[in-house]
Amino acid sequence: MSPRNSVLEARRTRQRIVERGLTLASVEGLEGLTIGRLATELGMSKAGVLGHFGTKERLQLAVVDAAAEMFAREVPQRVRHVPAGLAHLTALCEAWISYLERALLPGGCFFTAVATEFDGRGGPVRDAVAGLDALWRRDLSIHIRRAVVAGDLPAGTDPDQLVYELFGIMLALNHALQLHRDDRAPERARRAVRQRLGSPVPLGER
Template identity: 55%
Template sequence: MSPRKSVAETAATRDRIIESALTLASVEGLEGLTIGRLATELEMSKAGVIGHFGSKEGLQLAVLDAATERFRLRVPARAVGARPGTERLTRAFDEWIDYMSQDEGHGGCFLTSAAGEFDGRPGTVRDRVLDALDAWSAYVKAELDTAVENRELPERTDVEQLAFELNGVALAANQSIQLHRDPQAPTRARRAVARLLIAP
């Protein structure tokens, strides 16, 4: 076996472990992940699983990184073609709502669920979740600033408050979709986002 092939196979195995862990954690939470369960699911030894991450926390962080990248590609990356400001934000939130609604093997928004799971637990995992959500909030605020500059929103707009309200709509939508199984939740969420982004 060539070294290049060995590296590629190692990377493929690591990706397969992360994908399986992401599926399990979407149902049972990051704390619910166990090396034994993953090893059984993947027909690997426990040492073979943990060897790719060093510890359970290392595995949790790798899963979070994968979920963050999936969110980036599924939400803001799909809004890139929209005009900066309210149009781009509307598209991004629309994509986020779709992401919550569509069953892609990871029900709901993984980062939103992880935030609820770790919001009261200090540590590296919580910090990583916070970093991901802070990056999203910065994205929303930057687009709102652009909307104000372009006079799509009034100059007096409280960008911090509006970003808070928009994210609140998304959190409510995720809960209504996942917990209440409300088929009207996506429509209600889009209506709320549109109302918030219309200049008075």
Template identity: 60%
Template sequence: MSPRHSAAEAMQTRDAILDRSVAIASAEGLEGLTIGRLAAELGMSKSGVIGHFGSKEALQLAVLDRAGEVFRTEVWEPVRATPPGLPRLRALCEEWISYLERGVFPGGCFFVAAAHEFDGRPGAVRDAVEARFDAWRGRLVKEAGRAAEAGDLPDGTEPEQLAFELMGVVMAANHAVQLHRDPQAPARARRAVRAKLGA
């Protein structure tokens, strides 16, 4: 077997582990990931699974990265070409709500679930979750700031406050979808966003 072929197979195996791990962690939490379970479900040895990451924490961090790639593909990429400011902010909120509505992750927003799981637990995983939220909030603040500068939002709009409120709307929608199975939650979230950003 050539080194190139071997490296490609190793990457495919690693991807398979990550894909299964994301599905499990979305529904059961990052702590729900066990090397034994992954090995059994993927038909691998425990050492074969851990050999791709080195530790459970490294696996959890890799899973966060993979979930981030999915979120970026589902929410950011569709609006990348949208004009900055209010048009992009509206589009981001729509894609964000759609991502929940379509059940991209079986357990709802992966990062909201991870935040609830790790917000009171110091360590590298918590820091990685916080960094993801900081980056996303920063994107919302940036677009809100551009919209305010362009005069597309009411006078006195504070970008940080607006971003805070938009995040609250979508987190409430995630809660309603996941806990209450409320089919009206996405529509309620869209109405709330329109009230903040205009039709």
């Protein structure tokens, strides 16, 4: 095998490990993500899995990065063509609801599960999750401010408060889908967002 092919094969193997790790961690948490479990799942040796990351913590961080890439691809990137203002904010919320509704990961929202797992801890994994959460809140706040400037939302709108409420709706949606298997929950979430934003176009009909 040529050096080039060796590098490509190593990348593919690493990607397989991370993808499987993401699926497992969405259900069992990052602490349940062990080198031995992944080796068994993928038919590899423990040394083979460990060789791609060095430590369990680096493996966990790679899985967090993969989850962030999936979320970015399925939510903000899906609506990047929508004009700024309330239309974009509403489209973001619809993409967010759809992301949870389609159950791309068996454990539901990866970041909801991992935030609960790591919120009381310190360390690089907790910091990575908190940083990504803060980044998404900041992005939502920017879109809210743009909607206010455009006159789509009232001038007195508190962006931080609205972000807080939107997160509450999505957390409730994930809870209803995962714990209660409530197939009516996405429509309830859409109704809640529509009422809060005063969107003239119903979510799910764009």
